[in-house]
Amino acid sequence: MAEAAKEKKLPIDDKVHTWPHLVRLEFLVALFVMVALTLWSITIDAPLEEPANPTRTPNPSKAPWYFLGLQEMLVYFDPWHAGVVLPSLIIVGLMVIPFIDINPKGNGYYCFKERKYEILTFIFGFHILWVVMIIIGTFFRGPGWNLFWPWQRWDPHKVVALTNVDLPYLLGFRDYWISAVFSLIVIGAYFVITIAGFYWWVLRVKGQEFMERWGMVRFTITAVLVALMLSLPAKMFLRLVFNVKYILVTPWINI
């Protein structure tokens, strides 16, 4: 930190004057971006369609592109989960990052080796899960939210067989109560296994000493968030490979 550097009279003072070094750069970059933005705005017009008509629903209706990741999650989870719980967890999950990451290394410089897993997790969550879902939602979804290639004509009458079934049904359970109990066990087992697996993995990779320093609270928060994050690809896998619609079906919530 600045004050610390000053007090200790460090051998090299690598400070430069803000004016002109930083201000000059800011000015040039702002100028360049302003020119690019102006050219872009002259050549490409913002869309304006026909007047709003609440009685005519376009097919597909897409949310603004930056929310298409959420809309794409609706394919795999019900709205209360994909639209409310998961987004809230994303926000909370981002906010707790500084508190669950106790690795003192890699503060203020680029490095990969010293914080491999942190970076890989972030890239997985952000680039794979968030950005890729947006790309799918933007370019690969057409009428009826069906999959289309970007070059394919959008056929509003495309017929897609609805072959999805619920997991307990797929496995032969027909009775409601037995199915519900089975489903709860599956979901419970998912969390127990991922969290236990995560525990074992942390011990193996980071060691006992790290785990003690990390503490149970940090570990639990991280493990639950990791399990929830992995639940998206897990559900996607079940859907795409086994046509599973829901894992748990109750009159109140479906998962």
Added chain:
Amino acid sequence: MDKNLFDKIKNDIVENQVWKAIFRHGYEDTPRNRVLMVTANVFLHLHPAKVRRHGVRMRFTWCMGGLTFFMYLVTVVTGIYLMFYYRPVAEYAYADMKYLEFDMPFGMLMRNMHRWSAHAMIVFVWLHMFRVFLTGSYKPPREFNWIVGVLLLVLTLLLSFTGYLLPWDQLSIWAVTVGSNMARATPLLGNEGPFADFVGANPIYDARAFLFGGGEIGPHTLLRFYILHCIFIPMVASILMAVHFWRIRRDGFSGPSL
């Protein structure tokens, strides 16, 4: 060019009564003056007077935080221009857009710039977050500024989302309908959400109705989103940005220890 010729021209411009009347005296390039340029200027004072060399490099910051802020300023300026001609009333909103596009001097250009800089702001803020993550700049003592940053990220998205409705065309109302339908599914608080019955949420009295100002999207929603878009969210975002910048100065800019 001949160095002497250049100096002579400069001298001719600077050394005369008119120039002196305006600028009094020249800018002498001394360390003291360099510091004063920053500390004596209310806007440049956002910066510290000196910064560490690595923090200036584009390689380190990608300039993304600064550009996010710059895009925000562009949307504020172009947005004020649009506000002069736009009325947030269902009967007029769409016609005003057309009017703006075809009749107002630079109307189309201002609208385009407003739209594209808003989109650019979203991309930049994502990249900024990615950069801050990669350099580990959220680590102590900057944890709190990361939290402020996450709030700013959410506000940036909400700013764009509320603005999306204002043209009042097919694209905007349906995109906002799809986006807001999630609120209807909020557990307990949304009429289609789990356990809504226990709370008594219904289509005209739930989380989405609160957002829309009524059971479905309509003129009341337009006014609501307009106020959120033009007053409420910018106000909160500006305050948080002030905190964000203040904390960067307080905590010092992140960097490898010397």
